[in-house]
Amino acid sequence: MPRVTPPDVDRAAAARAAVAARRARAAVKQSVAARERRALDVAESAWAGEPTAPEATLRVRELLMSIPSLGPTRADRVMALLGIAGSKRVGGLGVRQRTKLRDYLLGREGRGQLPTSRLVVLAGPTAVGKGTVSRYIREHYPNVLLSISATTRPPRAGEVDGEHYYFVSDAEFDDMIARGEFLEWATVHNAWRYGTPRPPIDAALADGRSVLLEIDLQGARAVRGAMPEALLVFLLPPSWEELVRRLVGRGTESPEEQARRLETAKVELRAQDEFDVKIVNREVGQAAAEVVELLAVP
Ligand SMILES: Nc1ncnc2c1ncn2[C@@H]1O[C@H](COP(=O)(O)OP(=O)(O)OP(=O)(O)O)[C@@H](O)[C@H]1O
Ligand SMILES: Nc1nc2c(ncn2[C@@H]2O[C@H](COP(=O)(O)O)[C@@H](O)[C@H]2O)c(=O)[nH]1
Numbered sequence: 001m002p003r004v005t006p007p008d009v010d011r012a013a014a015a016r017a018a019v020a021a022r023r024a025r026a027a028v029k030q031s032v033a034a035r036e037r038r039a040l041d042v043a044e045s046a047w048a049g050e051p052t053a054p055e056a057t058l059r060v061r062e063l064l065m066s067i068p069s070l071g072p073t074r075a076d077r078v079m080a081l082l083g084i085a086g087s088k089r090v091g092g093l094g095v096r097q098r099t100k101l102r103d104y105l106l107g108r109e110g111r112g113q114l115p116t117s118r119l120v121v122l123a124g125p126t127a128v129g130k131g132t133v134s135r136y137i138r139e140h141y142p143n144v145l146l147s148i149s150a151t152t153r154p155p156r157a158g159e160v161d162g163e164h165y166y167f168v169s170d171a172e173f174d175d176m177i178a179r180g181e182f183l184e185w186a187t188v189h190n191a192w193r194y195g196t197p198r199p200p201i202d203a204a205l206a207d208g209r210s211v212l213l214e215i216d217l218q219g220a221r222a223v224r225g226a227m228p229e230a231l232l233v234f235l236l237p238p239s240w241e242e243l244v245r246r247l248v249g250r251g252t253e254s255p256e257e258q259a260r261r262l263e264t265a266k267v268e269l270r271a272q273d274e275f276d277v278k279i280v281n282r283e284v285g286q287a288a289a290e291v292v293e294l295l296a297v298p
Contacts (some may be wrong), residue, residue: 035066035067039066039067040105042055042090044102046091059088059089059090060084060089061086064078082100083100117205118211118294119201119210119211119213119223119229119231120210120231120294121212121220121231122214122291123232124281125237125269127247128235128236129246130214130235131214134214136284141288141292144212144295145204146211146212146214147196147214148166149165149196149197150195150197151166151167151192152193153191153194155167173195176195177195181197181199182197183198186215186216189260189261194219196213210297231277231294233277233291235287238282244262247262
């Protein structure tokens, strides 16, 4: 039997402590995984059983908070991202919300495979400030990847090709459609065509980087169809009167065009509940910060 000298005793104790710590960490991990699995089981049995069953009457917030790493703040944030109101009960969720919650809980189970990036789509009525908020993000958050659309509209003063848009001819736009290069495209305000090039988005997401698109309502709907995992954000004005003030104050449209856009805006505002998250653009910096926060995967 080898003699154990004092330094060896220290080393042996340290090794035993390290093994114990590893085991404790593994046990904690297992119990977290078990509680995540349990949260999913509770949700599934709520949806399979009676609406009055205890699982069904449980609030989604409480269900989420049964997961050890989710405190009240993170649970609220997850609910906002999933588009679930704070008061909702598990059994009261609609089909789409159930799918989102299920995907979220399933994603947590295999945390290793959970995506680290996200596609966020920012849309909203004309003149609400989509362009202004996007510009603010471009200037103040250089790490955010903003998709650059192609458009057949001519550049405005100060706009740079390849930075604000890819300014292309009608024929070039047709070619891009034919080559299947767009994630979505649309004719906006009955005037020019705009499209989101898909290859840079696929590359960024595969690389673990989130991407922000600032597009119109038709585009947002098309993205939802093509990539249901995208997060759709609707930018709202503080009031209808303020929206009119912004459109008229911008002074880039004729009175006839303003009237036409305001009619479209009424239709667009009615679509707000199709979106996962709503942000009111009261102050540009604040709205931009809220959008940027959504680009991080919780
Ligand atoms: N938070 C805000 N407070 C006050 N004015 C704002 C705010 N955000 C934007 N604006 C102003 O509102 C006007 C419209 O903004 P912007 O052009 O960004 O809208 P948009 O949603 O991109 O419009 P469109 O879809 O018609 O291109 C601009 O004059 C802009 O300076
Ligand atoms: N469907 C898409 N809409 C887009 C895209 N890029 C921009 N837009 C929207 O167009 C209008 C007008 O933009 P403007 O810069 O000419 O004022 C605005 O609502 C944008 O959100 C796109 O790729 N697809």
